[in-house]
Amino acid sequence: MKIGFIGLGIMGAPMAAHLAQAGHVLFVNSRSGLPKSLAAHAVTVCDKARQVAELAEVIILMLPDTPDVGEVLFGSDGVADANLSGKVVVDMSSISPIETKQFASRIEQLGGHYLDAPVSGGEVGAKAASLSIMVGGPQAVFEQLLPVLQLMGKNITRIGENGDGQTAKVANQMIVALTIEAVAEALLFAARAGADPAKVRQALLGGFASSKILEVHGERMVKRSFEPGFRIALHQKDLNLALSSAQKMALALPATALAQQLFNSCAAQGGAGWDHSAMVRALEQLSDFSIPAQ
Amino acid sequence: MKIGFIGLGIMGAPMAAHLAQAGHVLFVNSRSGLPKSLAAHAVTVCDKARQVAELAEVIILMLPDTPDVGEVLFGSDGVADANLSGKVVVDMSSISPIETKQFASRIEQLGGHYLDAPVSGGEVGAKAASLSIMVGGPQAVFEQLLPVLQLMGKNITRIGENGDGQTAKVANQMIVALTIEAVAEALLFAARAGADPAKVRQALLGGFASSKILEVHGERMVKRSFEPGFRIALHQKDLNLALSSAQKMALALPATALAQQLFNSCAAQGGAGWDHSAMVRALEQLSDFSIPAQ
Numbered sequence: 001m002k003i004g005f006i007g008l009g010i011m012g013a014p015m016a017a018h019l020a021q022a023g024h025v026l027f028v029n030s031r032s033g034l035p036k037s038l039a040a041h042a043v044t045v046c047d048k049a050r051q052v053a054e055l056a057e058v059i060i061l062m063l064p065d066t067p068d069v070g071e072v073l074f075g076s077d078g079v080a081d082a083n084l085s086g087k088v089v090v091d092m093s094s095i096s097p098i099e100t101k102q103f104a105s106r107i108e109q110l111g112g113h114y115l116d117a118p119v120s121g122g123e124v125g126a127k128a129a130s131l132s133i134m135v136g137g138p139q140a141v142f143e144q145l146l147p148v149l150q151l152m153g154k155n156i157t158r159i160g161e162n163g164d165g166q167t168a169k170v171a172n173q174m175i176v177a178l179t180i181e182a183v184a185e186a187l188l189f190a191a192r193a194g195a196d197p198a199k200v201r202q203a204l205l206g207g208f209a210s211s212k213i214l215e216v217h218g219e220r221m222v223k224r225s226f227e228p229g230f231r232i233a234l235h236q237k238d239l240n241l242a243l244s245s246a247q248k249m250a251l252a253l254p255a256t257a258l259a260q261q262l263f264n265s266c267a268a269q270g271g272a273g274w275d276h277s278a279m280v281r282a283l284e285q286l287s288d289f290s291i292p293a294q
Numbered sequence: 295m296k297i298g299f300i301g302l303g304i305m306g307a308p309m310a311a312h313l314a315q316a317g318h319v320l321f322v323n324s325r326s327g328l329p330k331s332l333a334a335h336a337v338t339v340c341d342k343a344r345q346v347a348e349l350a351e352v353i354i355l356m357l358p359d360t361p362d363v364g365e366v367l368f369g370s371d372g373v374a375d376a377n378l379s380g381k382v383v384v385d386m387s388s389i390s391p392i393e394t395k396q397f398a399s400r401i402e403q404l405g406g407h408y409l410d411a412p413v414s415g416g417e418v419g420a421k422a423a424s425l426s427i428m429v430g431g432p433q434a435v436f437e438q439l440l441p442v443l444q445l446m447g448k449n450i451t452r453i454g455e456n457g458d459g460q461t462a463k464v465a466n467q468m469i470v471a472l473t474i475e476a477v478a479e480a481l482l483f484a485a486r487a488g489a490d491p492a493k494v495r496q497a498l499l500g501g502f503a504s505s506k507i508l509e510v511h512g513e514r515m516v517k518r519s520f521e522p523g524f525r526i527a528l529h530q531k532d533l534n535l536a537l538s539s540a541q542k543m544a545l546a547l548p549a550t551a552l553a554q555q556l557f558n559s560c561a562a563q564g565g566a567g568w569d570h571s572a573m574v575r576a577l578e579q580l581s582d583f584s585i586p587a588q
Binding site for chain 2: 132134163171189245287
C-alpha cells in the first residue's frame with residue numbers, strides 16, 4: 001500500500017520503519033529529515049505535506065501537539081490541499097479530543113476518512129512494534145486500517161467515534177499522573193513516619209492498592225532513579241490537553257489540576273526532563289523532607 | 295494457647311472464631327456481647343479488659359479507633375492494670391501510627407510486648423481467614439505470634455518496628471482513596487467528552503494506567519453500583535489518620551486532603567454509607583454531570 005508518514009521523530013521514525021519493512025511504499029515528510037532507519041528502504045521524501053497526501057492512499061501523522069496537526073492538515077500546502085477522495089488520514093499524535101472532532105469533520109467534508117489513533121508505550125513500544133493504540137473513527141475505516149496498525153502495535157482497541165481515541169489517551173495519562181501522586185504521597189508518608197518505604201511498597205503489592213505505577217514508579221521513588229523514562233514536560237502537555245478540554249466542557253478536575261501544579265514545582269527545580277515519577281520531589285519540596293536513598 | 299480477644303464486632307467476631315476453632319482457649323471482652331459464632335466454643339466472657347489480660351498470654355485488640363485502643367489499654371480496669379510480664383498485646387485495629395508507638399513503649403515499660411498488626415480485606419477476608427496483615431514490632435515477637443496470625447490471614451508481612459504496621463495500613467488506604475480519585479476523574483472526563491467510559495476502562499486495563507482500583511471500582515463507577523463494599527465513613531476515618539499524623543509530622547499531603555473533601559461532599563449528599571467508589575459522585579456534583587448508567 002502507498003502510505004504517507006508525516007513526522008519522523010523519536011516515535012515516528014521506528015513506526016515508519018516497521019511499515020517499510022513490511023513492504024509498504026512510503027512517502028514521508030518531516031522537519032527532522034530522513035532518519036537512518038529509513039535510508040535502506042524505498043522511501044520518497046516530500047517537501048510538503050500536500051505532496052504526501054497526493055501520492056499516498058493512507059496519510060499517517062505523528063506530531064508533537066494539536067497546533068502541529070492543524071498546520072499539517074489545513075495550513076498552506078497542507079494535506080487538505082490535496083484531493084482526499086477515498087483517502088484515510090490517521091492521526092497517531094496525542095492531541096486535543098475536541099479539536100480532533102473538528103479536524104475529522106473537515107477531512108470528511110473533503111471526501112476523506114479520519115481515524116484518531118494515539119498510542120502509549122513510548123519509544124520502547126515504537127521500536128518493538130508493541131504500542132497500545134486507542135482508535136476513534138468509523139468501524140469500517142478502522143477495519144480497513146487494522147492490518148497497518150498491527151505492524152506498529154499490539155493492543156489495538158476501537159473506543160468509538162472520532163475523538164474517542166484521543167479521549168481514551170488523555171484519560172490514560174490522567175490516571176497515570178494521579179496514581180503517581182497517590183503512590184508518592186503514600187510512600188513519602190511512610191518514610192516520614194519512620195517506616196521503610198520499600199517494605200511498605202512490597203507489602204501493598206497484590207492488595208487493593210496495587211497498580212502498575214506502584215510496581216514500576218514506586219520502585220523508582222524508593223531507589224531515587226529519575227532518569228526518563230517519560231519526561232515530566234511531556235506529561236505536562238498531556239495534562240494540558242485534559243485541563244484545556246475540561247475547561248471547554250465546563251468540567252472540574254481538581255486532582256488533575258493539582259498534579260499539574262506539582263509538575264510545575266518539579267520544573268521549578270530544574271526537573272522538566274526528569275521521569276514523571278519524580279513528582280514525589282514536588283511533595284518532598286513542600287515539606288522539606290525526602291525519601292532516603294536506599 | 296490462652297488468647298484474649300477484645301472487640302468482637304464485624305471483624306473481630308469471625309477472627310476470634312478462627313482462633314477458637316483451632317483449639318485455642320479464648321477470654322473475650324466486647325461491648326457487643328458474645329456473638330453467635332463463638333457460642334459453641336469454650337470461651338470465657340470477661341467483664342473488664344483487665345481480666346482478659348490477667349487470664350490470657352496473648353491479648354488481641356480489634357477496636358474502632360485510636361481512643362478506643364487507648365481506653366482499653368490504659369483506662370480504668372484496662373489491660374495495663376494486669377501483670378503484663380512476658381505477655382503480648384497484638385493491636386489489629388487500624389489506628390494512629392504515632393500513638394501506636396507511644397502505646398507500645400508504655401506496654402514494654404510494663405514488662406509486656408507489643409505488635410501492631412492492622413489488617414486489610416474487610417469482613418469477607420475476616421470470615422475467610424484471608425486477611426492481609428501488616429505488622430510492626432520486634433522480629434522475635436513477630437515470629438512467636440506468626441502461627442496465631444496465620445489462623446486469621448494469608449499475606450502477613452512484618453514491615454518493621456512498632457508503628458510501622460499502622461503506617462503501612464494508612465499508606466494503603468491513602469493509595470486506594472487517591473487511585474479511586476484518579477479513575478473517577480478520568481472516567482468522568484471520558485464520559486463528558488462523549489466516549490464510552492466502559493470501553494475506555496477496558497482499553498486502559500493492562501497498560502500503565504492499570505490497577506486493582508480501575509478494574510474493580512472503575513466497573514462500579516460505570517455500572518453505578520455503589521452498595522458497599524467499603525463505606526465512605528470508614529475510609530474517612532482512615533484518611534483522618536493520615537491527615538492528623540501528617541499534621542503532627544509537618545508533612546503536606548495535598549491530594550489526600552482533597553480526597554477527604556470529596557468524601558465530605560459525598561456525605562453532604564447523604565452518602566456516608568455509600569461504597570468509596572462513589573467518590574465519583576462528588577466530582578459529578580461539582581460539574582453537574584454524571585456518568586450515564588449503562
